[in-house]
Every structure is written in structure tokens, then in C-alpha cells.
Amino acid sequence: MEMAPKISALVFRGVHEIENRSSVRLMGAKGGHIVLTGAAGFIGGYIVEEALSQGYSITGVDNFSKYGKVTRSYDNHANYELVEGDAQDVDLLKQLFLEADHVIAAAAMIGGITYFHSYPYDLLAMNERIIASTCDAAIEAFPLGRLKKVTYLSSSMVFESADHWPSTEGEELLIPPPHSSYGFQKLSTEYFARAAWDQYRIPFTILRPFNCVGIGERRALGDVEITSGSVSLAMSHVVPDLIQKIVKGQDPLLILGSGEQVRCYTYGGDLAQGIVGSLDTDAATNEDFNLSTSQATTVLELAELIWVKIHGRDRPFSVEHEAPYQHDVQKRIPEVSKARDLLGFVAETPIEDVLDELIPWIEEAIECGQI
Secondary structure, three states: OOOOOOOOOOOOOOOOOOHHHHOOOOOOOOEEEEEEOOOHHHHHHHHHHHHHOOOOEEEEEEEEOOOOOEEEOOOOOOOOEEEOOOOOHHHHHHHOOOOOOOOEOOOOOOOOOHHHHHHHHHHHHHHHHHHHHHHHHHHHHHOOOOOOEEEEEOOOOHHHHOOOOOOOHHHHHOOOOOHHHHHHHHHHHHHHHHHHHHHHHEEEEEEEEEOOEEEOOOOOOOOEEEEEEOEOOOOHHHHHHHHHHHHHOOOOEEEOOOOOOEOOOHHHHHHHHHHOOOOOOHHHHHHEEOOOOOOEEEHHHHHHHHHHHHHHOOOOOOOEEEEEOOOOOOEEOEEHHHHHHHHOOOOOOOHHHHHHHHHHHHHHHHHOOOO
């Protein structure tokens, strides 16, 4: 599979305030119009690129609270506009939703595992306000405009308490609720989606990305810097953190926990294909899907793979272990057949290929002081 173009210039050059929206040309789109909340986020960049490539026009909404303002390659695309605004602003969202065929609810306060520990209340409270505002705006706009459906980005963390694998759609309702406030709120998001349908008949699709990896993730404004040995880190996502440690010369490599934790690292470009592909697929309406690669990898396997790509096979690979964080889920493996059968979605990009793109990007970001 062809990798998405590099997004090493992730800054928005033209931010359009709501009153200036008439100057933006969005009339040439063939696939309908999308409003994407959280458009300036990590996965948002992949979604915008994929949607534009499929002929949709897009209005992105973001308040730049995670990274600040960034530039991206599609900023001046005729079918893209960015509104600087808060996804908690119901009036703003309603005005935008009135012109939308689809809403993708991706806005959230989100970060790595240190985020979970530093901001447990804020994660719960702010994300609850964001999703409630999104639903309120959709409920008001739906009878007045052309809105077909709201697509909600949930998380694999709804399966945080799973004790058997692979995790199948529907099991999130049968297992104990997540322990982390982030996972609990993502499960709450799914309840919002279903409740808005039950009471107001707002059609929905729930999508659960598993361990998104790719370029564009950087130091968030609110990230808490931590130290691993002599290496300072602020992202607290396993793939970029391992790359940073190895690039910065950590040897032996420090691993959180046993290293036997299992994840399914899924390329952001693949996830975006699944997200955008679900919009106008009838079989996706009022359904939930795990979006993920089927390739399961332990942290130790991942670490050695990165080590060899950076140092080659001649330099011995050795590790030491640090105490893991609370909420360090030991295994996340999804069942992916539902997305394959109903959406035709298969995440094909192997982690090896993603690393070939991601390692140089992180090396460049380190040199520029971005992470």
C-alpha cells in the first residue's frame, strides 16, 4: 500500500473565522460535505487527506488546544476550510451542521498514558462536555438541514477490562467498565450515540481505532515531561517514545513493564480509509466497528524492530525494565471481521512500513525541537 504523503509541515496557514466562511470554495466536491471536529489533531490530519481524496468537501473545527496552530499540505485546498472554534460551542456546531451531510466527532482531550494520570478529571469532564455539545448540535440541526449521520470516534480503551481476546463488538457492554477516566468517557461517548438515536433518531456509526501510529503526533501543549533514564520524553505513546529513546542513544533500552504487552499498531492512513469509507456505507448505519490491523505485536518485539532499523543488526539489543503505569493494559487485540465484512475495511500497512516513514520524521522533529 502506498504510504500517505509526509505531513512534516503540520500548520494551518489559513484559519477561517465563522463569519468569513462564504469566501471558501466548497462547491466542487462530489462526495458531500463533512464537518470534522478535532480537525487539527493527529488522526484528523489523516481523515482530511483521505476525505479530500475521495471527493468530499470538509469544514474542520478546532481550537488548537493540543498542539497550537500547525500547517498542513491541504490548507489551501479548494474543498477544505478550517474554523477556529471550540467543539463545546453548540451554536457554532449547529450552524456548521446545518450545511453538513456528515459529522465526524473526533474532538477530544487526549494524550498518552501520562495524560491519563496527570488530567484524569479534565479528561472525563471536558470530553463529556464536547460529546454532549456535539449531540446537542446534531439534534437541533438534524430536522432542519441535510445531515445524514454522526460518526463517533471511540477508542479501543472501551475494552480496557477485557479478560479474553480478540475483543468483539458488543463485548464492551458485557465486561466491567474501563478503570481509566479516559476509557470510561469513551464508553460514555458510545452511550451518547445510541441515546441520541433512541430518543431523537439521529443515525450514528461508532468507530474504535486501535493504537493509531503515523507521522504528525508531537509534543502536546499540556504534556507532562517525564524521564526515562537520561532521556526526557513528553509524548508517552509507546511507538514514538521508543523511537526517541533509541535515537537519543539509550542503551540498554528501558521498557515499561515486562514488554509482553500486546498491541495492534494501526497506520493512521489505513484508519482514515476506514473512517471515511464508512460514511456513505448503508451497512454502517447504527452499527459499531473495531478498526484495526490484525497484526499483534508485543512491546519487546516492537522495540527490537525499531532498534534494528536504527542501529542495524550488528549492535546488540538489550533492555531493562521500569515499573509500568497504572492502566497499562496488558493486551488489546480486536476482532476485525465485522469491519471487513460490512465495510470492506482491511488495515493492510504493516508496522514495519509505518516505522520506515515514522523514524525519519521523529529524527527530524527531535532536531527541530518539536518533540
